[in-house]
Amino acid sequence: MKRSSESQRHQSKAKQPVMEEDKVKSLFNEKIWDPEFQQGLKSEISASKPYNWGSIRDLVNDDLLRAVRKEIETEIHFTKKETDIYKVNQSGDLANLSGLDWSDLSRLPNLCKLREILYSSVYRDVISYVTGAGKLSGSKMDMSINTYTKGCHLLTHDDVIGSRRVSFILYLPEPGKTWKEHYGGGLRLFPSIVANVPHSDHSAKLVPQFNQIAFFHVQPGFSFHDVEEVRVNKHRLSIQGWYHIPQENEPGYIAGEEEKWVQTNTSTLAQLESSVLQDYEFPKSERDILPYHQVKHFEKIIAANDVSDEVKDETPLSAISDVGILTDSEVEYLAEFLSENYLSEQGIKNLQQTFLEKSHLQIDSFLNEEKSELLKKLIKSDELEKECPYNASEVRNPWKTAIPPHKWRYLYIDGKSHEKFGSEQDILNTLNKEELPNYTLLRKTLDPSANETECKLIDVVEFLQSSIFKKYLALVTLLCPLSEQIMIRRFRPGKDFTLATQINKSELLKNVEGYVDAVLEGSLCLTPTDGWGSGEVGGYELYMDNQDDNADKDVEDAAVYKTDDTGDSVLINKPPQWNSFNLVLRDESVLQFIKYVSWAAKSSRWDISMQWDVKTVE
Template sequence: MKRVSAKQVAQEQQKQPTMQVDKVKSLFNDKIWDPTFQEDLKQEIHDSQPYNWGTIRDLVDDELLRKVRKEIETEIHFTSKETDIYKVNQSGDLANLSGLDWNDLSRLPSLCRLREILYSEVYRDVISHVTGAGKLSGSKMDMSINTYTKGCHLLTHDDVIGSRRVSFILYLPDPDKRWKDHYGGGLRLFPSIVANVPQSDHSAKLVPQFNQIAFFQVQPGFSFHDVEEVRVNKHRLSIQGWYHIPQKEEKGFIAGEEEAWVKTNTSTLAQLESKVLQDYEFPKGERDILPYHQIRHVDELLAAQSCKEGDSQSLPDLRLLSAKEMDFLSDFISPHHLTQEGINKLQSHFVEKSQLQIEDFLNDDRAEFLKQLIKKDEMEKDCPYESVNVKAPWKTAMPPHKWRYLYIDGKSHENFQNEQDILNKLNNEEMPNYTLLSQTLEDKKYQTETQLIALANFFQSSAFKKYLALLTLLSPLSEQVLIRRFRPGKDFTLATQIHKNDLLKQVEGFVDAVLEGTLCLTPSDGWESGEVGGYELYMDNQDEDENANKDIEDAAVYKSDDAGDSVLINKPPSWNSFNLVLRDESVLQFIKYISWSAKSSRWDVTVQWDVKTVDEDDHDENDNNE
């Protein structure tokens, strides 16, 4: 989207007729000029929770707003746009109205008039007074037009970008019909545990109506909100806008104020990327270093494999696995993935592509039993949607401006509601123990969890690590295993880079990338088109120069996930599919938000390993050091 400077906007405005104050006031509801109304609203905003915000019904002249809505419907073309953080219909070049010249605006006289009164000094002063935000710029205009249709949503964020001081949303759904709560599309506000760490669940929600405005002072680290998914085939039209810090030659301008604000108030995205909030992130990104004997056994297998490189029948060599190990593997893995031919094929693909998708990974008996258990849970058990109701062995991933899903990590239960809960956990860190956890879940109502934990133990076994080494020619050094459930209308992960393990960098043969494996166990169909989300997407993030100002240019943060060559892998949820990817820091990965329209949750078991390469010389050197 093309941006224009405040100077260009001011020059453009000089070409346009300017309304007198009395005319501006006449196009608003008379009540907003009433000092008593203003003081009452100011007090309501001061007392509001989870942070200071307000709303005004019937804000502007009804006839004007109906004309605005008609102009938008007839003159503006909307394009569907989707990223990891939102799905919405945007108005393209018309999204930022201040970027239009007068000829374009002549097709939108009512919209132009609305823009002028919303940024008029007399109205800005009212917003400044009731919010306590200070003076607001009238020249730095920042508005967009969005329509949320079925499936559209905007995930949790705090609006801290550039010089924004106040956010507002003016709603324009059908003026002759009430927008109902069950339609979705509500504005939800989240309390914060500490600065920059919102709670998993919202504590306030506004169901939007025609000619209603919601607004709040942008409060770095606290003004977290989202737009819940629209669930019905209706259009929730709105005008989103921001008031900025006054610019040079405007009333209230203070030299250096904007620069100091931008420098001090780092966007939450930047803080997440810089790891300063990692103490408040659960599950933790750290991978546990493997026991020496497991690393040693895999090293021996790869070194022995390396010795046979001249033998055309030795790559890979199943004889390096014992009969007991093969029996153990066959209790989980499909037989055709345990043959010489099957492993040859898988290894060849991974070595060439650094990624692998293994369909029908689990054998038929285990897969069918697990599928019936998961389907039964989906149909017969109530799934908790509020974090306070999540019970052991499940936990809620947090904070929700990075990810949200249910997970099992092999550790004791936790349910964070305040900062002290988190500090207590940090002071009592523990290692995962899926075996111990499974012993506490013998009750029949936990059959599904018991079977999923058996899979977690399988991935942690020495036999599986040897099998993994045959497929990838890599030796695992550390691991993290998570069982996850992504609920419809609730869960997702945003695009993130790999979490590096600096302790292992000095290891001989260390690979500066993370091996990721995800066994998808989603029992329903209907995911292939991507319309209901849930897909696991890997995308290239090497164009750092182009993204240097991404926070300023677009609140969406990341490029559209259909951006051609930037998408490396797009894997929709499926049943019994194992996805292996060797990912370095130039690649982002996320699980797209799951729509209410999905037929089930997305279930998976995901594993990360730090890895190294091993050859015959490495093994000989280890022998000499003993």
């Protein structure tokens, strides 16, 4: 009975009249029906780089598009959305208009008309022909409206979701005015080193104009693109959509084709989680195994200090164990770098208790004043007086560029020799080196006068690598470090980020007795400017819960991790702050990322990133 009533209600809806072909054609620029124009566009697209893409200026009737823009401005509600991969103002899915009464759509007649002609058979045939993508579905509609305002962006991805075959963007910035390149908001396309590994830098860019459409054949592992950040207080309005593989009872339908396509072609997220591509990721997540005698020493320290809370409350740290206490010479060494507040017996005990309760520490003013002021002076000087390289080919020793850019992009120093990643052979050559990090050796290759900042940062890294600091770390966390990886990083404004990923557990340490299924992560933030607190310019380090098994990754963009509206999934949100040390015990259920740094940031985001495999000690 329920099904019958629903059916009757559905049948009673008034439907939008189907437009005749002549009417559809009249609403487009007449040039697109010209066989000579189509052939020229097809040739242009087939020869385009870095993959098959094209654009058409003045696509549809100008009056129609102006009316569409007015309807959007007056009738459509936009919601600000921000994740690791984008920041955008987004409307609902226009495909949902298909299920509404025509009377409900009467306030959006021009938008509905535009949607109908874009999915009309005659226009789809043109797109199918010029892109060489094959037949396209007219029933599976997939459109949304986005407005990119100042600070909005969309990071690198390849649009491989479900049955998408062609992507398109119809631009609607303010009509009658030129959208200039320095406004930002351009569509940028990235060449690939090999399949699923895009170059760090784009090789083609489209500066959008009113009534211009850009489109490309979705090519798994190759159609990488992004939308550069909008830098001005203007609205870059656009309609984003996709054409899909033909559905059942449509021309061009092939039974089983969509299922095969979905199974064969992985989304950007699936690529990032694939072990197949790990050889092409730099920097490597491999952590260096600590010497056996060091680990045993740390075990004794932890065992001596890991006493019950009752005893700990009544017993001073110095009386717990002679093994666990820092010697005078060790305290003296630590004091060369660390603030004395965190070296006293009570200071260590306070840190220890906080970490045991929360599995997380935030330590402000971590380095002592002398080291802090020197580093701040040098980093600020670099920001003001040295030109920061923005293209991978311009990056010089000791810095490198993290790749691939659909996972992360930033500058880093990892203690190894300089590398270039212009081709697959470059990457294979690097893999064949099997080079271990050696910051001491790296420093000898640097000119101290030209690289004073880098040399002083390496001093801090060598301190963090010392057995005395790791003993201090073991005292604070009561976890035994088994391995380590330490890097210096710089996230450039308008360029750099990391997307949300899970920890990559070390296969070498899986079977170590007492191994906890987690990694201890540290980040010493050395960002020399303020203005980061609101989060508007990005750069914040965010940890979030990833235990939602109900996400429909065929419907939602699997390249995007979402936080819920209440923010319940966010565990830690740490904006850049000078000389702040963030320490987190993290397992596989927790995602972490550094949010894209906006052009509006006053400086780069600088930090020293640390990871230790750790185990508990009974």
